[in-house]
Amino acid sequence: MGRRPCCSKEGLNRGAWSAREDQILVDYINTHGEGKWRDLPRRAGLKRCGKSCRLRWLNYLRPDIKRGNISGEEEELIVRLHSLLGNRWSLIAGRLPGRTDNEIKNYWNTNLGKRVHGGSPGSSAAQRRHSSKQKKKKTAAEVEQQPAGGIVLHGSGVIRTKASRCTRVFFTAPADLHEAAGSNLLLGDQDQDDFTTCQKNIVPSASALREDGGDVDVDDCFNSILLDINIDELMSSTEELDFLNSTPGATGDQGGSNDKNRGDHQEKGSAAVVPGDGDECMSPLLPDHLFASDEAILEEWRECLHPVGSVTGLAAAMDACLHSDQEWVENRGNVSCEL
DNA sequence: AATGCCTCCAACCGCGTGCGA
DNA sequence: ATCGCACGCGGTTGGAGGCAT
Known part of the structure; x- marks a missing residue:
């Protein structure tokens, strides 16, 4: 069964939007608000696909767009x-x-x-198009081999992504680190219950993840940690650190420039963490060495993570960093991410 | 001036995810 | 548990405009 088209494209305008169409769309959204994109064109009297209306609004007409x-x-x-x-x-x-x-x-x-990636004669638009068509065929074949999950870590430390959301992380840690987690050093005080839940979940989850479909050793499973991580939440939680907006190596407060950003996150419905007054930065680790330079980032991945399969080793690693710098520093050489 | 090539970016497309029925 | 819908996302394309010849 084929996918139902978002709209019948007959009789609809396509291509660049006219000023009149823009005005109609803006007026309608100002009156009725966003959402219900499929019905919007009909209600607003626009000969456009709902998807097109949404895109036009989000990418161009929204009042908070910075030009x-x-x-x-x-x-x-x-x-x-x-x-x-x-x-x-x-x-x-x-x-x-x-x-x-x-x-x-x-x-x-x-x-x-x-x-x-280094500019080269082969980077022209026409050549990019040509190569992208070839790549399309290749990736179709690669899809078969690509494991489930959103982010794929390759050996070089480069992260490639697919248009999907990754929420589950299977994070294998050495026993001593695992014990540390059990004693709240890794996961944090409030996560003890979650950790127990993780243990309960680990066997079926690991079974599902075994590539060869074979049985999973239970002891191995309990030396692993399954974390539910929403990358959006993770990114929001890193706002505690302000490291993404800080200059490399700097850990200090970057002023109020983040306030709007935090607001944006919350508007989108993610669980932004806004520290109260006087909150200390939990992790001096990330700002100091993750963003020392691009080379340092790659070196960090080579050193910390030895990816075998897919999954978000990134998220797990960052989470570990957030919860216990000391533990991470001591054990990062032994940590690996597996599918 | 005419032509061809290149760059840039708005718009399109297909797919994944979340959610309610 | 299943299905369909609505939405969001990332990859890709099309075409206007700039530049070189």
């Missing part, structure tokens, strides 16, 4: 976030108030991507 060139600071932040998150444009955009995921994606593809 103009990307500043040097924004650019630096994009590069850092991309090295950490890969092509998760919406997450990156969430850290840049007024910027859209589409805008950041375009900016990366036209400017930063070339710089980071």
Whole structure:
């Protein structure tokens, strides 16, 4: 059964939006609010697909869109976030108030991507298109081999992403680290119950994850930790550290520039953590060495993580960092992420 | 001036996820 | 448990405009 199209495209306008269409859309949303995109065109009297209306609003007409060139600071932040998150444009955009995921994606593809990966004669648009068509065939074959989950860690430390949300992390830790977790050093006081739940969940989850479909050794399972991590929440929780907005190596307060950003997160419904007055930064580890330089980030991944399969070793590693720097420092060489 | 190539970015597309029925 | 809908996301495309020849 094929997928039902979002709308019958007959009789609908396509391509660039006219000023009149923009005005109709803005007027309608100002009156009725966002949402119900499928019905919106009919109700507003627009000959457009609902999806197109949503995109036009989110990427162009929204009043809080910031226009103009990307500043040097924004650019630096994009590069850092991309090295950490890969092509998760919406997450990156969430850290840049007024910027859209589409805008950041375009900016990366036209400017930063070339710089980071080294500009070459083969990077022209036409050649990119040609290679992308070839890549499409290749990736279709690769899909078969790609394990479930959103983020794939490759040996080089580069993070590649797929258009899906990854919420579950299977994090294998050495026994001593595991014991530390059990004694609240890793997971934190409030997570003892969660840890017990993790233990209960680990056997079926690990069974599901075994590539060869074989039985899972129960002892091995209990030396592992299954964490439910929402990457959005994780990113929000890192706001406690302010490290994403800090200059490399700096850990101090970056002022009120984050307030709007936190608001944006909360508007989106994620569980933003806003520390109260006087809260201390829990982890001096991340700001000091994760963002010392791009090379340092990659070296960190090579050193800390030895990815075998997919899953978000990134999220688990960051979570471990957040909860216990000391434990992480002592054990990171032994930590591996497995599928 | 005409032509072709390149860049940029708005818009489109297909798929994954969450949620309610 | 299953299905369908609505929405969000990332990859890709199309075309306008700039630039070089």
